[in-house]
Each structure stands twice: as C-alpha cells, then as structure tokens.
Amino acid sequence: MAQCSVCRTSDAGLGGTPLVKFDNVHYCRPCLTKTKGMIKCSVCGREAFSTNASYSTVNGKIICSTCAAAAAGGGSLPVEALSGALQDVLKQAVTSTEQVKFALNGSSGEALVATDKRVLVLKTGLAGGAGAGKYRGFFFNQLVSVEFNCGLAYGRIQVTAPGTKDMMPADIGEARQADNVVTFLAATKDKFQGAADYLKQSALRKAG
Secondary structure, three states: OOEOOOOOOEOOOOOOOOEEEEOOEEEEHHHHHHHOOOOEOOOOOOEOOOOOOOEEEEOOEEEEHHHHHHHOOOOOOOEOOOOOOHHHHHHHHOOOOOOEEEEEEOOOOEEEEEEOOEEEEEEOHHHHOOOOOEEEEEEHHHOOEEEEEEOOOEEEEEEEOOOOOOOOOOOHHHHHOOOOEEEEEHHHHHHHHHHHHHHHHHHHHHHO
16 A cells, blocks of 8 residues: 555555655655656656556656666566577677677567667568578667557567668568568567667667
C-alpha cells in the first residue's frame, strides 16, 4: 500500500487511486500534474500512468524504470544464435574489443545486434541484395534517433545517423533492404521494443 505524498490518497483496495513513483515519491495523477506537470520518459516517450513504470531523474533527464532496466546491459534481451549466414556476418562485424549485449533475429535475412559500443544492422540473402551478406554499424554517440513501429504483421526499427535515409514511411520490402532498418514479425515485437528502448538509452548516455 502507498499514499500520495501530497493529498494522502491511497492505492489500497479495489477503489484505490492509481499512483506513480517519481524520484522515489508517490503521486496521484492530479497532484503530479499540479506539482510536476505531466512527466514522460525522455527515451521511450511514455507518459506517467500509461504503464506501471516508475520514473527517475537521471543526469537531468526523466527516465522510466522500463528503459532504465533495458539500459542495464540489455536487460533480459537474449543473444540469439543468428540464422543462416547471419552468424558469419556477425563474426565479421564484431571486433575483439567489443562485448555483444544482445542479438535478435528479425525477418528472414535480417538481425539487430548491440555491443557495448555500437548497434549493428545485419543483412543476408534478398535483404542483403542477394550477396554474401553485409552489415553496417553505428556508434551510440552517432545516433540521432531510434524509431520503433509495429503493425499487424510486421514491425521495424530504424536507426538514424548522419548519412542514413528515413525509411519509416517506405514499403516494408524496401525497408528490408535498407542498411539502417531491421524488420521483424509482429509476434516478436516485445523484444524489439525492449531493444529500441535499450538503444535509445545507450545513445542518451553517450550524448550526455
């Protein structure tokens, strides 16, 4: 049980008032809006009360607990064995001084990988231009934005950095061949949402 630090309303029982924790202090929605304004995470953009997350101020920026957990080494994101030739491309892409934080299989011939220094977009087969495979890496301090979008069948993550193109409005087939986009099946959207949150937080830390 918790109480709003301002009006002392409680969240106990079926008729309890929803509360959110911000900088280790509980608030109900009216009191939070009155005293702090409507806060939102600077990484994922989710507003207070839209999820069960708590919020903290880190280096002058507001971060939700979900993004903070994702930033702590990739959270629970797996290092998957990549399918087909993607595993060979990964071996070429990762240097001996890097540590892989997560590796996720996307749509056929695509993978998204994060090391402790970079995000890597891997492509093979038709997604790679029918060649032996290719990859492109972006250091976290190069990232301008990380965009996540998911529809009924497919989703995509786009990393934007100097020299990349905006592929978010593009046809999914065109996006599959872009070297700054990884597409994925909608059934796997949760782990890719976590990946997007991790990348945003990593870029934010490097920028700060």
